[in-house]
Amino acid sequence: MAFPPAARKRAVAALLASALTLSACAHVPPQAPQAAGESAVQPPAPATPQQLVSKVAIPYEKFVLANGLTTIVHTDRKAPIVAVTIYYKVGSKHEPKGRTGFAHLYEHLFFGGSAHVPNFDIPLEAAGSTPTNGSTAFDRTNYVETVPTGALDLALFMESDRMGYLLPAVTQDKLNKQRGVVQNEKRQHDNQPYGLFDYALAEGLLPVGHPYRHSPIGSMADLDAASLADVRAWFTDHYGPNNAVLVLSGDIDAATARAKVEQWFGGIPRGPDVAPVTAGPVTLPAPVHRDLADRVEVLRLTRNWTVPGMNEADTTALQVGAFILGGLASSRLDNELVRGKQLAVAVTASVDAQVSTSFLQVTMDVKPGVARADAEAALDAEIARFLRDGPSEDEVRRAVVTTLSAQIGALEQVGGFSGKGATLAEGEAYAGDPGRFAKDLADIAALTPETIRAAMNRWMGRPALALAVVPGARTDSGDAMGGWGDEPASLAHKPQRTTKAAPLPPPPPRSAPPVAPIGDPVFPAIEHATLSNGITVALARRTAVPKVLLSLDFDAGTAADALDTPGTQGFMLAMLEQGAAGRDATQLAEDQERLGASIDAGADTDTSSVRLSALTDNLGPSLDLMADIVRRPSFAGPDFARIADQRRAALAQLGSDPDALAARTLGAAIYGTHPYAQAEDGLGDAAALAAMTPETLRAAWTRWLRPDLARITVVGDIGMDQLKPLLERAFGNWAVPAGAAPAKPLDAAPPAATRRVILIDRPGSPQSVILAGRVLPVAGRGPAQVPLALANDVLAGGFLSRLNLDLREQKGWSYGVYSSIPLTTGPRAFLVSAPVQADRTADAIRAIVTDIDALPARQPVSAEEHQRVTEGAIRAMPGQFETNAAVLTAMQAIGRLGRPDDYYARLAQAYRATGSTDIDAAARTFITSKDMTFVVVGDAGLVGPQLKKLGWPITIQTVKAAQ
Incomplete structure (x- = not known):
């Protein structure tokens, strides 16, 4: 559960931010120059702003219960899911002196259970909720979950239970644990480059006492001083139904919604009227x-x-x-x-x-x-x-x-x-x-x-x-920032760990409703075509919005740098957007903005991609520019020098980013000379960057961006009969070059694994970043993919996983611990990420090792875990494939890994066919700590003595930005 320190608070502002992201690397011309042999048919004119405004509508109905709860209902039947969104009109601006961080602390406590719900996440995740989350800002606290239609009553029961009956579950133990989680969240934020900026910004712009001056996460001193009586009073004063807005959107209508909201929320009494803060x-x-x-x-x-x-x-x-x-x-x-x-x-x-x-x-x-x-x-x-x-x-x-x-x-x-x-x-x-x-x-x-x-x-x-x-060296500490602003510099923390609070009356009896059964999820049908030059096209038509998302993927990625020099692929892809077909970067950007389209080039481990997001009405001219960027880039010397300077600066910045340092170091350590040892950030290193020239990049473009290494994947509001002619115009006459296509040596053997610690000294770090991993003897196209994925889910693949519950929820040492097994084409890796408070670094590593080795030797997969990662995952699939982007990603995996078109349609059957013993077997075979490499980025003076007590080989490195 996260808090956005500078979140935008209304749709238009958020959309301006989204538009910035979309347009940052995107360019589209009104007309692209024709290549020989291309059709002379011109695409339709771009849509006008007035036409675009006419396409934006969210019909709704609104009603207010007798207790003041405002409910808004929007019907959208495109999928059997309902989004439950609740906003409490309480944020950090409502916090008085000495109570900073209370709204955000309560956001965390809301997930710790209520009188009739021991844990908020467990029933929802088992029912297929995605996402289940909350956030806190200056003006509000919000909670969101998207559930299968059959689980709506359960979601409303649970939201109403924590609105009306939370306090019996707010115990001293839960307060202490969530206090620790929040303080580690603060440390994690402060530990990032520029991490103290927001505090200094508020201090410089606003006087002491202004409600927007202190941070939503508050001060360490106020969090430490919070007593059980304090936080209970905060809830009573602010979380009544008359201070909340509930929105139900999706597979629901107003009449059905009113009856359900009355049933679950109608009996909750009004709370105090919260005085406006302006x-x-x-x-x-x-x-x-x-x-x-x-x-x-x-x-x-x-x-x-x-x-x-x-x-x-x-x-x-x-x-x-x-x-x-x-x-x-x-x-x-x-x-x-x-x-x-x-x-x-x-x-x-x-x-x-x-x-x-x-x-x-x-x-x-x-x-x-x-x-x-x-x-x-x-x-x-x-x-x-x-x-x-x-x-x-x-x-x-x-x-x-x-x-x-x-x-x-x-x-x-x-x-x-x-x-x-x-x-x-x-x-x-x-x-x-x-x-x-x-x-x-x-x-x-x-x-x-x-x-x-x-x-x-x-x-x-x-x-x-x-x-x-x-x-320079930090002279300020985040521990002393973010509060009211007039605290004395010598203010000492006074932890309230054992305070007493008055007993509460027993809550009325309530019980959770059953979750209605759902059918197997339906993945969109995939159509196929082949362009004149052999490029394959896969299309899933979805008409929810008049937009098209398209990705042109090449079998290259950062792994291709194993055949060039480090950073070549990323630099080459960045240059595509700096000039093409006689247009410079500014002209390309302006043309894109006129069309409301975006084109972005980038790479992951296996694939180099150019992705287009376009309005359906403007797809023709958008594809024309995409073709120019891909097929006719300039690689001009001045652009090269400018982008090289930016990449040098980015490389230098890596030295101040603990997460980037850990990722680079671990990848090189576990993969050795294998192509996957190349840094996935695509920046390479300083020596390789210094040696590159425009000719180097043009050679890489010629070598890797060629039709016989390409696939096109499309999702959106268009049929194949309309799409294929546009693609033929843009890419169909692109000739396959002479000579065989390059092949990456993905079958190369990674080095022998061994348990060790690599400590990267980052003096003054308030937190240690732990990243651990080992290479598995299985590739993306190999067997045991479903049981292995489920074993990862049990261990640390989500909020309710063993590692996260242990280090975050039980011990309070971390804001979040997660593991992953990236779906690479070649040998996959098991990775664990754990940012932890510095004084618990070695203890956290011991806990990680213990939890990993317990599966399945001492703690096999339980019935609850099995249900959550199988049936819960099945129920979550309609929500996971709600967006075109999610469907596109799934289709790209189908194409890259050679999976059948109905892979995701049959995934529910595969989950149901996987028993807990299958998951145990996958964990026993592939997931072990005995030969994992642990990279730790932290203060060696504080962390080093702890790590020595582990008794493992330790290598200490100093920070090198371009290592």
Whole structure:
């Protein structure tokens, strides 16, 4: 369960963030140059903003129970699932002095069980819920689960039980354990590069006592001081039905919903009315400058302002203005500072919208070697130029189309943190109107350049907080940050571990309803075709939203670097998007934004992919640009130099990222000279990067991106009769080059495994990152895949797995422990990830070893575990395949691993045919700790003495950014 420290609080703001992600590497032309032999038929004209707005709709009905619970119902029958979304209008802004972090702490306690539900996750996961999660922010706490229709009554029973009858389960023991989990979550956040920035931002912009000043996760001192009586009183005061919004979206109608909501929630009494908390933006009396030292390699400059809350008239204009300034791929800051003067390796601008006060931020990551004064002058000059001139009509149109395309995509998901349920809930919770998103989108479509320019000048013309994160040793501690703000520096923690609370009256009897049976999940039918040059095409037609998702996959990936030099594949793919067919990166980005499409090139271990997301109406021109990017890249020298600088900066940054350090080190240690030893981040190393040239990358492009190594996978609102001609136009006349295609030596033997510890010294780390692994004698196309996957699920594949329950829920040493067995084509690896508090590093490793070796020798798979990972997984499949992206990923695995088209349709039968003894056997054969390599990234002075007591071979390394 996570808290977003800078979460956007309404659909439009979240969509602007989503659009940024979509457009960051995406480019589409209105017309692509024709190659010889291509059809002269031109694709239809792009859809207009007005046409896109007409496609955005979330019909709903609303009713309010006598106890004040507001319920909103949206019907979507595309799948037999219902999303349950509940928003409590209580967040960190409601916390008084000395109680910071309480809302987030209660988010965790909500999952610890209630009077009639010993554990919230176990019944829901067994019933097939996906996802089951919660989050806390300044203005609210929310909980989401998407369940099979037959499990809706169970979900409502459980949500109502923790709304009405939570307190009997909030014991001192549970408080102590969840307090530890939350504090480790805080350490995990603080341990990241730039991890203290959010604290310093709030301290610099807001005065002590402002409700948005302290962090949602709070201070260590307040968490330690929380007594059982304190947290019980917090629940009583804030979690009544009259302070909540419930949304049911999916396979449900309003009449059915009303009866169920009345049944489960109607008897819960109203709670106290929560007084509104309002505090508007603050104008600094003069510009403020602050440097925050951190163990980072890249200087980060920021300019920050508080601006109006999300419901104010200027906010939409500010959001779109910031998007144009530093959010679009063709943004002003990108064009001037990254691609133009090449002073920055990354830039952003965005508005973090809250109910009462929002935050506008402009960020520049300075290119190493650039003088700080020059970078600051250029950043400030570009902001001033934008305020003076404002955006153009074309920039506004591109921002609007990109945002609307993202909104249409969001309609695909009924639940989760960003689907239709959350959109309706946020409209009601923040503005008293579930349909507020429609007004916001209409406001976006109506924006003019002058409206945006005026709003930006009103608010960005005020004094700014210039907060910079500078490379150096940390002088601040996250333990002392995030609280109210006027605590004395010497404030000591006073843990409340054994306090007493008044006894509670017994709760009324209640019992959980049964879960109705469900049929086997239905995977979409797959159609096949072959282009003129032999490229195979697989299509699953899904009409929920008018969009198409397409991936052109090549049998290459980072493993291909074993035949080139480290980092070649990733660099080559990054260059595809920098220029093609006579267009530079800016022109490609602008054309993409006009169409509301995105194209992204990247690689995983086995596959290099170019992926397209497009509106169905604009698929033709979107495919034309995709063909240009794939088939006619420029590899121009100036672009090469710019991207090389960015990759050098990214390599340097790896030295400050404990997770990246651990992943790189473990992969090289367990795979040796096998192709899978190549770093999956695709950055290679400094020596290889220095030796690369545009010609090197063009040679790799010629070698690996060829039709006879390609597959096309498509999911979306289009039929094969429409799709194939468009693909023939774009890719069908692409000739297969002479000579045999390259083949990666995936049958090479990994080195002999041995138990050992590699300690990477990262002084001052508040937490240790543990990453352990071993290579298995099984490949992705080998036998025993289903029992092996289920064995991993039992051990550490999810929240209820053994390792997570042990180290997080029982011991409170970690925010989360997980394992995985990546589905690689060649030899697979068993991996365990465990970020833990530093003083428990060796204890955590012992616990991991004990839990792994107990399966099945001392603790075979139980009946409850077997049901959860088999029948629960079957019930979860409709929710897992709700989105086009999820179906596309499954289809790519089918194609890459040679699975039958009905693999996922038959997976339910395979799960039911797998007994607990089969899972035990897979664990006994493949999962053992005896020869695992443990990589630990932490403070060697604190961790080293602990690890020596393990009695295993230990190697100590210092941080090397490009190792």
